[in-house]
Amino acid sequence: MGRARARRARGAVGALAVAAVAAAGVVVAMPQASAAVGGVTGFASQNGGTTGGAGGATVRATTGTQIHAALCNRADSATPITILVEGTINHANTAKVSGESCNTADGVIELKQISNVTIIGVGSGAVFDQVGIHIRESKNIIVQNVTVKNVKKSGSPTSNGGDAIGMESNVRNVWVDHVTLEASGGESEGYDGLFDMKDNTQYVTLSYSLLRNSGRGGLVGSSETEVSNNYLTYHHNRYENLDSRVPLLRGATAHIYNNHYAGINESGINSRAGGKAKVDNNYFEDSKDVLGTFYTTTTGYWQVGGNTFDNVTWSSPTSDYRPAGPDPKSTTTISVPYAYTLDSASCVPDVVSRTAGAGKGLQVSDGNCTPQSPDPTTPAPTTPNPTTPGPTSPAPTTPPPSGTNLSIGAGSDGSSKADGTSYGNVRDGNMATYWSPAGTTGSVSVKWGSAITVSKINIREAAGATGRIGAYRVLNGDTGAVLASGSGAGVITFPAATLSKITFEITGASGAPQIAEYETYAG
Template sequence: MRRPVAWRLLAAGATTAATAAIGVALVIPHASAATGGVTGYATQNGGTTGGAGGQTVHATTGTAIHAALCARASSSTPIIIQVEGTITVGNTTKVSGDSCNTADGVIELKQISNVTIVGVGAGAVFDQVGIHVRESSNIIIQNVTVQNVKKSGSPTSNGGDAIGMESDVHNVWVDHDTLLASGGEDEGYDSLIDMKADTNYVTVSYDIFRNSGRGGLVGSSDSDLGNGPVTYHHNLYENIDSRTPLLRGGTAHIYNNYYVGLTKSGINPRAGGKAKVENNYFKDSADVLGTFYTDLLGYWQVSGNIFDNVTWTSPGTENHPAGPNPQSNTTISIPYAYTLDGASCVPTIVSQMAGANKGLQVSNGSCSPQTPTTSPTSRPTTSPTTSPTTGPTQPSGTNLSIGAGADGSGKASGTSYGNVVDGNLSTYWSPSGSTGYISVKWGSATTVSRINIREASGATGYIGSWQVLNADTGAVLTSGTGAGVITFPSTSLKKITFKINSSTGTPKVAEFETYAG
């Protein structure tokens, strides 16, 4: 079967109107990605290198990601897909070809191998679009944000999982990503990362899992016991109800993770599942380890963990907590080399290094960060620039925010939404966590083409990746990193939102200024 002309031109490295229209900016022959940081079980079974040694393609839409996969010589030809911008259901369509098997409304990595998807430049946000890995191997997903993927409501994608792996998947590395939801099943979400139906040799490292009813599972039912082994290390789990992970039958090595705000249960090995749980820090949480909601027992080996304000329920027929004084009930041999950080420094180093747009920093085993000597997150210098203009220059004209209303996501104690529209740099709004959103609103349609996000004194540089949204329609007006002056096409709206997707500290927005020009 011959590929369509646009895909053949892309494979040859030509820049065409067809490739520009789907969001492919550049093809660079024979570039490589930095994969030396892979650790854990993904190093076994032949290792995990993703698209190392293949072409590097820059993509700004989901359709462009699919097109890059379909343009390869074969389904196993290595490729590195650098992603920048916001991927949505609306810009993610099925593309056909001999080397791919894609679908609308989801990033479909099906029946393929040797692929790296990595966020670059101003960042990559998969907004309400999940990543589905099926019948595939040697996959790296790195430095991206996947948020608010739903299984019910509109739009839906990937069964409600941010990242899902199923049906003969092996050697996958999920690294330095931020996976977010805005609630549990009642709000239409499922899981942040699921592995089922023979998913093996996976490492999940330096990721953020936040605001979800379910963190993730290994094994979809008590009869789906052929999954794993999986390594989880240096991840942040925050405000999660349960499943960090739920482990059915498989083996997991779980070390140096930071768990805060687990409301129902945490690491849950069952049906013979085994977890080696080392040097983790559990804070302000309930039932962080044990077999829960079943009488099919699992097992654990524990050492070096810190339990800070952890509560435990009483044992029962289907409730088998490991605490209040967790003891090992099995031993697990780990086949690879690794270095443990002390549990006492885990909150600090994980908060600093985990998640997208943090520079891919990793720990050196001494509670100190290291930055990779080569970075796969740099945008190609010859690619056209589409990032918004930001900078310290104060815009001219009238600040339309003065006298307007304001609201947003959760706010930290002592801060207020109204502080961002009061013209006073000594007052500010902070989200209740490290990310959140703040909005300015008017009683009638107002034309805006420029905003100025001004951070409070002593908190400059904390804001990482962000999006500016037309809150009337939900449309993304622009995206980027860092505070300052941001421009976008002139838009008439009643409400505009500045959404912080990552940060290096608690953001403090002193003023959210808006201007017509």
Template sequence: MRRPVVTRLLATGVAAALATAVGVSTLTLPAQAATGAADGFASQNGGTTGGAGGRTVRATTGTQIHEALCGRAGSDTPIVIEVSGTITHGNTAKVSGSSCNTAAGVIELKQVSNVTLVGVGSGAVFDQVGIHIREARNIIVQNVTVKNVKKSGSPTSNGGDAIGMESGVSNVWVDHVTLEASGGESEGYDGLFDMKGDTRYVTLSYSILRNSGRGGLVGSGDSDLGNGPVTYHHNLYENLDSRVPLLRGATAHIYNNHYVGIKESGINARAGGKAKVDNNYFEDSKDVLGTFYTDLPGYWQVAGNVFDNVSWSSKGGDTNPAGPNVTSTTTVSVPYSYRLDGASCVPALVRATAGANTGNQVSNGSCTPQTPAPTTAPTSAPTTGPTAGPTSSPQPSTPPPTAPPLGRNLSLGAGADGSGKGGGTSYGNAIDGSLSTYWQPSGSTGRISVKWGSATTVARVVVREPAGSVGSIGAWRAVDNATGVVLATGNGAGTLTFRATSLTKLNVEILGSTGTPRVAEVETYAG
């Protein structure tokens, strides 16, 4: 009978560090991620920029996501797909086209490249619908929640994987996502983040993986050894049985992650897999590092980790835990630069920054300095979806900003008022996160305002027209209500940026239009 050995290795001052609020800052990334924005191994092999430089479209159903992919000029035409609302089996149909290869009941990024899929507004939830990346390159998935994807029972999707990559995939950056299930394989679920069949140069950052039997794997079997390298950093792995991750023959850089409630085995390097394990915090878990369930060994290089109430099985047969005296068994080098946060502050830091709808926050260097923020890539004029026909024909549009922000929309939860309202509309319609409702003035000009109960810093305002409407907004401006200072002026719905200003009320004044203007959303952002 194996008897677990319990170790508690805590650096001096850990308890105090965890009791201290960890400083974070909002890193506002445009949906069209800049070259070099992806870090880790996704920054190698030419880099991962997703749909940078392409059109931006808005989707509220899975079918619309597929339509956006299928409406491009080619399968490699860059595109940014902003997703809001809940994606389900009922609204995810197969769409055909020369630039796509889709299927019903799954988000199919198959035989495509140069795509960004990003959650905006009040959030994007893929409910029982997985994201399948196959024969694809240069993909970014950011700020979305994927939950309860099943491989058995009903409904099923993506072989039970929340995000699954296979068959010639390279350069994928998955960032600030939440992946979760409601049980293990016996309940019909599989992996949360799986890579197999020649999947290379991947980074998973600032994400949450929880409540599942399997976190994720690299390599589907002991003969599938051509995957990786992959970077995992600043992620929360919570209430999982195993595979956090399982590495078959792959090289992984694993740093600044928080592991809590790992029940059976954690980082499982096997069949020649190598893991560089730096400054992670392992808590209330079992066998968090080693080679398990095989006699094909893997290897690890360790430094700066904290093992807090971790139990270890005895070695023997197909079980080779790295602890309780954890030491390196190999050396792993990485080709990119990175900065490490101290392991002692990782739990608080990750809790504050990881997952969808957290404002894409990253460390501000309270432990160590963060890597440089990305810059905005050049963009082309966005539209709401694929268009066809003569360019002189008016196109329905919901113009998003030229560089759509990914931070928290400060208008959600705020109040609103204005100069008047027409057509039975309301001020609240402009801050409800929906493009299907709107405010309109009683004439061709008017004011709609966003107001907060306390001073709020704003540096960007986005005006969106309702889905399917022809653009009618002309000249407009953003004004600080308290001082009357004009912060920025524009023409046509879209984005205005200005010096960060502390406000309690922001006025959007429409000065001209080609008819009765309609405003679906006034979004405000800190950066």
């Protein structure tokens, strides 16, 4: 019944280590900020936070073997690394690689007994085709902007027990963001879960992702007595054409908010074996039994608020099948330790359709139902890339530039912002407003929707804060190349560069910098 419907639609990123990775065929960049974009949210922000490979080297991989080589050639299993993935990862190019800092296997991306890793899709895309991502006995992992599809547990080829992304055995702090996880059928066609957690997996966030066309969305806990998994957040995801397990929640506390459920064919959020689900401002439509305790007599609990139920049908309860509807009421009270902002359920289908999944520009909601580009997770590096040095400039003394300030009407982002300040303040033409980092160093960028040519910037400090800016770098935000470096604010010139983003990075200051205007000029 539900599976038949599902099947029909399913048709329709020390020197020796760097050198070793390069020898394995991986393109190497020097250490830089984590490629992960946006701040980690939900329970993955707790327990010390989730930073992935921030602060480590960045490498590029176009095969699964190169991903394994990057892991295996680190100084040790905890050395931070960001792996930028482009192209298609499949069985033919995913082989076991051996090393002191890894434990890999053929036919699966194995993140086993390691920590401090970011994997992010870049370029024209990263597709893991019939190859799953297995996270085991590991911590501090980020997976972002990739597609994982058609991973099988039976038939040929098989990978990762049939899970697109699977976590098990003492896993801690995983952030999976802006991914697409999909299958082409249910268990009878050889597929299992899209996003599974087992055997003491904790502090996980799944955000802005698309899960579709599978019999099983994902489970938490492999049996009614396996209740060691905990502290999970699911937000701004789209669950589309799935039979069940969105998620199946055994024993854990989960915060489930601002998700769009469309075409849940058999059962939805299945809280059981003492599981607790805080279900806020989700939009459920064209679905059946979207919340309850299903297929068991071991009860779970929920707290509901602000949800929309649009064309949702509810079955009559039995001893082992207890839907929460047709008028869902809270059966417990759940608090979460982190801050979050809820979008109204009414706008969830729109904002999720524009942000969730790989290849969506990593956009996030601003909490007011409007997608926006996220802030970078960490500041840019303080050590210039020796392969792309820029000219060093003395403290600028030239007069203000003439011509059109290209920053007016552009966009902006940065590494951090102090309370009460905004990235947008540097491009509003108002010297009374300013941006300040959360500390004495940080970066702010101006960006455009398409590439333009820039050869001069003017950094104007706010009144009362002049002279605070010390060492700086000007970076091509598209490539990371250093355009200029020096000290002090004012006019900075450099060879004309065509780019869509330009970053002013403060690496030293005598106090909290305050940039009132970040002007950009073509000449």
